[in-house]
Amino acid sequence: MKKYLLKRLIMSVITLWAIITITFILMHSVPGNPFAKEGKMPAVVYENLQKKYGLDKPKTEQYIIYLKNLLKGDFGDSMKSRVETVNDMIKRGFPVSAYLGVEALLIALTIGPALGALAALYQNKWPDYLSMIIAIIGISVPSFIMGTVLIQFVAKNISWLPIGGWGEFRHTLLPAFALALMPLAYTARLMRSSMLEVLGQDYIKTAKSKGISKAAVILKHAVRNAILPIVSVLGTLISNLLVGSFVIEKIFGIPGLGLFFVKSIVSRDYTLIMGTTIFYSIILIVMLLLVDIAYTFIDPRIRLTKEGR
Amino acid sequence: MSKKFLVLVSLLLVTAIVFTGCVPKGGDTPKDTGSTPAPAPSTPSTPAPAAEKILRTNNASEPGSLDPALAQGTHESWVLDHTFEGLMKLDKDGKVVPGMAKEYKISEDDLTYTFVLRDDIKWSNGDPVTAQDFEFSWKRALDPDLAADYAFQLYYIKGGEAYNTGAATADDVAIKALDDKTLEITLETPTGYFLELTAFYTYYPVNKKVVEANPDWAKNANTHVSNGPFTLTEWEHNASIKIRKNANYYDAANVKLDGVDFTIIDDVNTAWQGYEGGDYDFLVEIPQAVTAKLKAENNTELVIGGMVGTYYYNLNSKVKPFNNVKIRKGLSMTLDRETIVDKIAQGGQIAAAGAVPFGMFDENGREYRDGVGNLISYNVEEGKKLFAEGLAEEGMKPEDFKKIVLLYNTSEAHKKIAQAAQEMWRQNLGIEIQLENVDFQVKLDREKAGDYHISRAGWIGDYMDPMTFIDLWWSDSSFNDAKYNNKKYDELVFTAKGTADQKVRFDAMREAEKILMNDMPIIPVYFYTQPYAQKSYVTGVFKPLVNYPKLTYADIVK
Numbered sequence: 053m054k055k056y057l058l059k060r061l062i063m064s065v066i067t068l069w070a071i072i073t074i075t076f077i078l079m080h081s082v083p084g085n086p087f088a089k090e091g092k093m094p095a096v097v098y099e100n101l102q103k104k105y106g107l108d109k110p111k112t113e114q115y116i117i118y119l120k121n122l123l124k125g126d127f128g129d130s131m132k133s134r135v136e137t138v139n140d141m142i143k144r145g146f147p148v149s150a151y152l153g154v155e156a157l158l159i160a161l162t163i164g165p166a167l168g169a170l171a172a173l174y175q176n177k178w179p180d181y182l183s184m185i186i187a188i189i190g191i192s193v194p195s196f197i198m199g200t201v202l203i204q205f206v207a208k209n210i211s212w213l214p215i216g217g218w219g220e221f222r223h224t225l226l227p228a229f230a231l232a233l234m235p236l237a238y239t240a241r242l243m244r245s246s247m248l249e250v251l252g253q254d255y256i257k258t259a260k261s262k263g264i265s266k267a268a269v270i271l272k273h274a275v276r277n278a279i280l281p282i283v284s285v286l287g288t289l290i291s292n293l294l295v296g297s298f299v300i301e302k303i304f305g306i307p308g309l310g311l312f313f314v315k316s317i318v319s320r321d322y323t324l325i326m327g328t329t330i331f332y333s334i335i336l337i338v339m340l341l342l343v344d345i346a347y348t349f350i351d352p353r354i355r356l357t358k359e360g361r
Numbered sequence: 362m363s364k365k366f367l368v369l370v371s372l373l374l375v376t377a378i379v380f381t382g383c384v385p386k387g388g389d390t391p392k393d394t395g396s397t398p399a400p401a402p403s404t405p406s407t408p409a410p411a412a413e414k415i416l417r418t419n420n421a422s423e424p425g426s427l428d429p430a431l432a433q434g435t436h437e438s439w440v441l442d443h444t445f446e447g448l449m450k451l452d453k454d455g456k457v458v459p460g461m462a463k464e465y466k467i468s469e470d471d472l473t474y475t476f477v478l479r480d481d482i483k484w485s486n487g488d489p490v491t492a493q494d495f496e497f498s499w500k501r502a503l504d505p506d507l508a509a510d511y512a513f514q515l516y517y518i519k520g521g522e523a524y525n526t527g528a529a530t531a532d533d534v535a536i537k538a539l540d541d542k543t544l545e546i547t548l549e550t551p552t553g554y555f556l557e558l559t560a561f562y563t564y565y566p567v568n569k570k571v572v573e574a575n576p577d578w579a580k581n582a583n584t585h586v587s588n589g590p591f592t593l594t595e596w597e598h599n600a601s602i603k604i605r606k607n608a609n610y611y612d613a614a615n616v617k618l619d620g621v622d623f624t625i626i627d628d629v630n631t632a633w634q635g636y637e638g639g640d641y642d643f644l645v646e647i648p649q650a651v652t653a654k655l656k657a658e659n660n661t662e663l664v665i666g667g668m669v670g671t672y673y674y675n676l677n678s679k680v681k682p683f684n685n686v687k688i689r690k691g692l693s694m695t696l697d698r699e700t701i702v703d704k705i706a707q708g709g710q711i712a713a714a715g716a717v718p719f720g721m722f723d724e725n726g727r728e729y730r731d732g733v734g735n736l737i738s739y740n741v742e743e744g745k746k747l748f749a750e751g752l753a754e755e756g757m758k759p760e761d762f763k764k765i766v767l768l769y770n771t772s773e774a775h776k777k778i779a780q781a782a783q784e785m786w787r788q789n790l791g792i793e794i795q796l797e798n799v800d801f802q803v804k805l806d807r808e809k810a811g812d813y814h815i816s817r818a819g820w821i822g823d824y825m826d827p828m829t830f831i832d833l834w835w836s837d838s839s840f841n842d843a844k845y846n847n848k849k850y851d852e853l854v855f856t857a858k859g860t861a862d863q864k865v866r867f868d869a870m871r872e873a874e875k876i877l878m879n880d881m882p883i884i885p886v887y888f889y890t891q892p893y894a895q896k897s898y899v900t901g902v903f904k905p906l907v908n909y910p911k912l913t914y915a916d917i918v919k
Binding site: 083085087089093094100103134200215216302303320 | 423522597601624626635637640801839
């Protein structure tokens with residue numbers, strides 16, 4: 053187990069380094085720069101700005117300086133904001149996005165798998181159809197349409213639910229729901245198919261024939277096995293939800309991290325592009341590792357190393 | 362049984378969040394909990410007479426800075442224009458009148474300006490506003506180490522550009538505080554609109570003591586010090602900004618609002634829903650479709666604010682066949698601008714009558730455009746003829762235009778107009794051009810590199826003088842993406858820039874614009890407008906042509 057973890061850790065660092073390097077190269081090879089705008093900027097002002105942010109140095113030197121600062125945990129100054137550093141932005145934006153993400157995750161994971169299991173248990177009966185309808189809506193309606201629909205028909209009619217903004221719990225409800233719908237639908241479908249498969253297995257029949265109560269068969273034998281595919285998508289799902297959604301944050305005016313992802317690229321804010329990419333990569337890598345570990349607890353058949361045998 | 366347990370646990374988890382309500386805050390300033398726009402006041406109950414008059418609106422983007430020297434666009438300047446004041450200011454009617462200055466003197470040669478400050482001016486922290494503050498602020502904005510985007514706005518001052526390039530020191534810049542109340546400025550060349558420039562945000566002063574003591578003063582509301590009608594009291598990054606009336610402001614008696622609350626919501630549609638839902642009293646950026654709808658139903662809440670800006674197409678004169686003036690004019694003459702404005706843009710825009718928009722005044726204080734007249738005609742027959750002649754001269758056929766690409770930055774509005782132009786030219790000239798949309802940054806890069814045929818562009822004036830437009834197309838101008846080159850035009854631009862004789866200056870500019878529109882290196886399409894919405898109880902909002910609406914003299918009358 054320890055050996056495995058160490059191996060994974062080294063792999064993670066290498067992965068991260070590769071991501072940093074590729075992002076750095078791609079970012080600098082895209083046309084445009086952080087200071088270009090549709091205006092009369094004299095060459096002098098442009099040069100002053102380049103100097104201030106060290107962009108006048110050769111690319112390799114910039115790369116080395118960036119890596120050095122990164123090792124100290126310094127993501128650098130944003131090239132667009134004179135107010136906050138990239139670290140400030142992540143420190144401020146991440147908790148907001150993460151809060152919304154956790155809320156969405158709770159909604160998705162309490163309702164989604166339950167709905168899927170129910171559908172499987174009542175296959176081709178009305179709970180199945182209901183869950184299918186919800187799943188189809190959830191998967192096919194993009195979140196930006198869902199967000200707009202929620203604002204137009206829910207927020208505008210219920211004055212307690214604000215149209216946009218951030219600050220209180222009531223601000224989080226609609227965006228969290230809009231965010232949750234897709235993973236909810238996805239996990240419901242996943243749960244349904246894997247549950248159906250498990251229910252047809254021999255050991256379920258054995259358990260039933262042993263005379264165990266139906267509830268116990270479902271919860272102890274069926275659900276525990278059927279939930280595995282959901283656990284495996286959980287890593288990506290959590291990372292995506294935690295770092296926020298550009299669309300949802302834009303529509304609801306939420307000061308989260310998701311907005312920075314797209315805005316930094318549009319404005320070519322180099323340091324912010326790097327900062328958000330690296331931050332997201334770290335979260336994704338950690339989550340995937342955690343999921344692998346979680347596997348062993350849920351399914352004893354999976355072992356991280358051969359030692360366990 | 363255990364299923365119930367599972368459900369119970371989930372429910373508990375959800376309720377746990379509800380009750381703790383520990384929503385992380387977006388900002389860093391200490392604040393009350395009710396920081397977000399108040400819920401829609403669906404009942405029109407009049408608040409108690411003593412209630413504060415707070416105007417609620419939206420600032421569409423997080424400001425990159427609230428330090429006047431570092432501001433570079435409307436998202437910063439809208440807040441700054443209400444919290445700071447320069448030597449001169451715009452009054453209720455948009456006239457340039459003394460602000461922080463009480464009086465000013467201009468020397469015979471129009472080069473030296475001497476301003477005397479008012480006696481009763483104070484910073485929001487109680488310090489007096491001094492001439493030294495101005496000297497410090499302007500030199501600071503020119504400091505190459507500060508690397509301010511808008512430093513070039515101060516290049517009119519002698520030694521300013523040299524200092525910003527590093528060729529001279531701060532002491533060489535001709536800004537001198539003669540005493541606490543007197544400021545003397547010498548310019549590089551006579552500049553007819555310098556007084557108005559001192560009302561522009563790059564020219565706002567900052568408090569020398571505060572800035573020297575704390576370089577990060579502008580980052581938080583609690584250390585932010587200003588000299589305008591309002592002061593910054595709260596700034597939650599990416600969420601909201603609050604400004605409140607400044608009791609130290611000399612003209613506080615004429616400021617009726619107690620403050621303005623800005624939310625920071627990027628999405629124009631959400632902001633509009635908020636306005637409709639009663640979250641805002643005032644809203645500037647309105648979705649295009651909504652503007653069209655409000656205009657069609659003559660909604661009185663919609664105001665089509667004036668603006669000095671021109672929407673146009675660059676024709677790359679370095680590329681065949683746009684080197685041919687007949688081709689350029691042919692394209693311009695067959696573009697039906699009225700239809701574009703009425704049926705497509707639908708925001709009250711005005712069909713272009715030249716390169717310089719309406720709203721600027723000439724040497725006699727009259728509308729500049731009246732002195733030049735309409736330099737653009739819609740004449741399909743004449744256009745067709747010129748175009749055919751041009752094609753013959755270049756040895757080309759209409760089919761050759763299949764390779765010609767109109768470049769625009771990705772936006773629904775630009776796309777619709779480009780499609781209309783494409784169709785008009787197809788019908789009138791029998792050519793089929795291609796459209797290509799790219800990322801804004803890519804468009805800028807390609808324009809600078811001359812890697813395009815036709816490209817969409819726009820220019821919003823910086824100051825109220827035709828020069829802010831005429832200046833764009835002399836041969837070495839950094840904005841001359843059409844690669845226009847006409848010696849006579851260049852000469853006229855320099856004549857206008859080098860004299861303070863208003864008659865000579867305006868004659869040169871009028872002549873230059875006529876030459877420009879005769880050569881047609883750019884095809885002006887329309888003059889911009891700035892539609893905004895205000896509830897019926899909002900009064901006294903003034904819309905300067907070069908900036909966002911000014912709320913200083915606004916009032917809420919319910």
